[in-house]
Amino acid sequence: MKEKTFWVVAVVAALASAVSATTIHDEKIVCGNCGTENTVTVVGSSNQMDLPDLDWRPAEMMRSTLKFEVIECSKCHYCAFDLQEKPRSEAAKQIIASPMPGNTLADRFVRAAEIQAAEAASAGDDFEKKNAYFRAGHLFLRAAWCCDDANAPERAVAYRRAAAKNFEAVIALAVKGKEEIKPELLIMLCDIYRRAGDFENAKRMADEVLKYKSLPQRMAERQLELCREKKTDCHTLGEVRNVEPSTSIVIGKGEK
Numbered sequence: 584m585k586e587k588t589f590w591v592v593a594v595v596a597a598l599a600s601a602v603s604a605t606t607i608h609d610e611k612i613v614c615g616n617c618g619t620e621n622t623v624t625v626v627g628s629s630n631q632m633d634l635p636d637l638d639w640r641p642a643e644m645m646r647s648t649l650k651f652e653v654i655e656c657s658k659c660h661y662c663a664f665d666l667q668e669k670p671r672s673e674a675a676k677q678i679i680a681s682p683m684p685g686n687t688l689a690d691r692f693v694r695a696a697e698i699q700a701a702e703a704a705s706a707g708d709d710f711e712k713k714n715a716y717f718r719a720g721h722l723f724l725r726a727a728w729c730c731d732d733a734n735a736p737e738r739a740v741a742y743r744r745a746a747a748k749n750f751e752a753v754i755a756l757a758v759k760g761k762e763e764i765k766p767e768l769l770i771m772l773c774d775i776y777r778r779a780g781d782f783e784n785a786k787r788m789a790d791e792v793l794k795y796k797s798l799p800q801r802m803a804e805r806q807l808e809l810c811r812e813k814k815t816d817c818h819t820l821g822e823v824r825n826v827e828p829s830t831s832i833v834i835g836k837g838e839k
């Protein structure tokens with residue numbers, strides 16, 4: 584079955600679940616590249632006790648599950664959201680075969696992002712292309728979050744730019760296919776540009792989102808204020824008007 588991209592914005596009452604902890608367990612996963620069985624830690628459940636950042640980065644406790652999102656094969660060093668997925672293109676296989684640049688969490692996200700970007704460039708149809716660019720964008724964004732946490736601002740900016748490039752490719756393919764573009768994607772891209780110091784593109788995205796009558800529209804108004812003030816630091820949904828303190832938003836990355 585073909586993989587289909589989804590973009591879910593589920594509004595849930597975070598405070599109701601605030602008392603529950605993150606649960607994790609080990610699973611055996613076979614690497615789609617080399618066939619090695621890896622024991623990996625998987626998140627069973629988690630929750631958000633506060634509002635997410637403006638790029639949808641979740642608040643704690645979900646924020647701390649970032650390290651479980653990308654998996655690296657212990658043998659071939661293939662990195663992916665889904666390690667079982669077989670790499671398809673020669674370009675992706677060449678990246679997997681090349682030495683890992685480092686062993687930080689950001690390095691694993693970047694490696695996984697580069698593999699997906701290579702898959703996107705080689706994909707035969709636009710549907711597969713769009714999904715791979717979408718995953719590459721999310722993986723680069725997560726690499727940037729790791730760099731925010733590690734206080735490596737220059738690398739964070741570089742990865743935000745890479746994320747933006749991949750999300751722009753998603754948008755271009757959606758436009759080509761006459762598909763609806765969700766404001767949640769545009770407002771996320773707005774924050775990615777702003778935090779990379781690219782206020783011009785951040786404003787372009789915010790102006791686009793202002794056409795929608797929804798929560799992202801109010802986020803866009805806040806983004807335009809931040810752009811006027813030339814702010815590149817982290818801001819949260821809590822600063823957006825008319826957001827209930829008990830509201831949290833969960834964004835999916837894709838499904839089979």
Ligand SMILES: [Zn+2]
Binds near residue numbers: 614616619659661
């Ligand atoms: Zn492997």
